[in-house]
Amino acid sequence: MKLHLFPAILMRKYSSQASKDNDFLHFGTAKERYDQFVKRYPDLALSVPLQCIASYLRITPQSFSRIRKEAVR
Structure with missing residues (x-):
């Protein structure tokens, strides 16, 4: 996946939101x-690079990173 395309892909895929x-x-x-x-896009939360x-x-x-670490606890 090309990182610069992430926002456009997200908006296209979930345009109703x-x-x-x-x-x-x-x-x-x-x-x-x-x-x-994470609630709205659980599949993207697992498949898109974290920096994106x-x-x-x-x-x-x-x-x-800190927020994700605390969420696991």
């Missing part, structure tokens, strides 16, 4: 955005 995505991407904490992403997900959610890689 597009307007709701705007809300969850712009509000809430980084953890809340991650939780919503972090970028999409506007979370630094370091914070993203």
Whole structure:
């Protein structure tokens, strides 16, 4: 998968969720955005490179790693 195409693929694949995505991407904490992403797109959470997900959610890689580590506990 070409990393620069990830946002376009996500929006095309889940276009019915597009307007709701705007809300969850712009509000809430980084953890809340991650939780919503995993809830809405569990298959993408497992198949897309982590740095792409972090970028999409506007979370630094370091914070993203910490959030994922805490979610496993």
